[in-house]
Amino acid sequence: MPETVKCFGCGGLVPESSRFCGHCGRLVVDPNTSTVVDHVADDTLLERLRRVLAGDFEVERELARGGMGIVFRAVDEQAKRPVALKVLSPELGLTARAAERFKREGRMVAELEHPNIVPVYRVGQIGGILFMAMKFVEGRSLDQILDAQGPLPVSAIVVVLQAAARALFFAHERGIVHRDVKAANILLDRDGHVMVSDFGVALRASDITLTTDGAVIGTPGYMSPEQCAGQRATPQGDHYSLGMVAFQMLTGALPFQADTLAGIMHHHFFTPLPDVHVARDDVPPELARIIGRLTAKKPADRYPTTRDLLTELESLPLEMAARREGERLLRRLATGDAVAAVTTRSLPALPDTPTLQFDAARRPRARRSTAWKQRAWAGTASAVVVLGLAGWVVFRPETSAGNASLGGGSREDSVRARGSAAVPAPAPARPRPPVTGLLRLLTSPSDAEILIDGRARGTGAVLDLPLTTGSRRLQIRARGYITFDTTITISADSTISLGRITLRVPEQRP
Secondary structure, three states: OOOEEEOOOOOOEEEOOOOEOOOOOOEOOOOOOOOOOOOOOOOOHHHHHHHHOOOOEEEEEEEEEOOOEEEEEEEEOOOOEEEEEEEEOHHHOOOHHHHHHHHHHHHHHHHOOOOOEOOEEEEEEEOOEEEEEEEOOOEEEHHHHHHHHOOOOHHHHHHHHHHHHHHHHHHHHOOEEOOOOOHHHEEEEOOOOEEEOOOOOOEEOOOOOOOOOOOOOOOHHHOOHHHHOOOOOOHHHHHHHHHHHHHHHHHOOOOOOOOOHHHHHHHHHHOOOOOHHHHOOOOOHHHHHHHHHHOOOOHHHOOOOHHHHHHHHHOOOOOHHHHHHHHHHHHHHHOOOOOOOOOOOOOOOOOOOOEEEOOOOOHHHHHHHHHHHHHHHHHHHHHHHHHHHHHHHHHOOOOOHHHHOOOOOOHHHHHHHHHHOOOOOOOOOOOOOOOEEEEEEEEEOOOOEEEEOOEEEEEOEEEEEEEEOEEEEEEEEOOOOOOEEEEEEEOOOOEEEEEEEEOOOOOOOO
16 A cells, blocks of 8 residues: 655645645645655645646636635636636635535525626535636726725715615525625726625525624624624624725725724724714715714614615715716726826824723722712602602692582591592503613623623623613623623613723732
């Protein structure tokens, strides 16, 4: 039996006499020799694809990288047409989970036959490489255009938003949420046609096998607050991301930027969207109102359905001449031509993201302060009750109408008569719904567990978590950190925003 060596790429066993792995196409050497030569630097993924996919695709060059895969330009040898070849990123590993997700993406997108969605031609697996062949769009992505051009004219922005909304409406009607709407996933061909691509993290609403609550998937600058909190995706999350794209097209930059992921997420949670009229004066009030609703912090404050969003976008006052001009500009931008730059003003600096740090020495003081507030509220409530009873005693009626017609008995008789009269049984009180308030916070580290009254209520973040009014014990804990433990008071119909709570690391003693 011939001796074998292990492939550096996929781990498969390869005969010693073979120069290449039959599973992944990588050049192999014997690791037991005295000198091991690592050919990984020379044997790039592009070269491996050319060897493994030879006869099916002629792979030319790399185009882009995303969360799920790497995209190459290739030629389909059978159909004799250029394609965008998306292959599973080697960093993810060829696990059953990754393979299932990648294949599911291909099946989902293949169902979405729409003029504003990039079509998928073929999904397969050759030599251990999962791939998806999509239509190659001759043009540029929206983020490339914005990087080169900056802010766009309003007419072109409206055309892009309407086309993207039509694509999302088609997908949402079929139970598919994109979850990664961003400028890089909006493509423009040389005819100025707008298409949404890369449903790589898309989720069918009925699919619960691959993604669970608590998983944060998406691009930070475009993610909705609920997506930052790890909640399940809904069409309203795509609405929020599209609102971020609209803001970027108007101003040339995303509204929320920070040095860290936690800082960006904090802005999505707590920082109001900057007013686009500060940046430029030509924004129609109807468009500004739509963007404001798209980017509302609470999903319930956004559009209830994508049909409602599309209806409002298509009702924007845009004359036919302006629409033609917008489409003409997009055609020029897609081919790399420069158009007249749009002048904008700088937006005000974002507020600093407040960070609450746990301090063991200050915790008792915080609790005393909370207890004092509770006693003050209790005293006020007691005073209101006493005053109410006093007012009833003073202003209650002396006699009933029936007693007055009997000829004026004494006060004592009237009291006894009222006391002896049959009092109807009170109607059973209806149960009142609990009065609640909302809690919103982020944690650092992002995997810290959030507990309310000893019950786990989230990891890393909670967004508008409903809690019954009164005092609640808040604990935030993570392995290797000092537990944050305090008492908060929930008030009715109000939101407590605690910002980002950073846990401390125990001091190392010598």
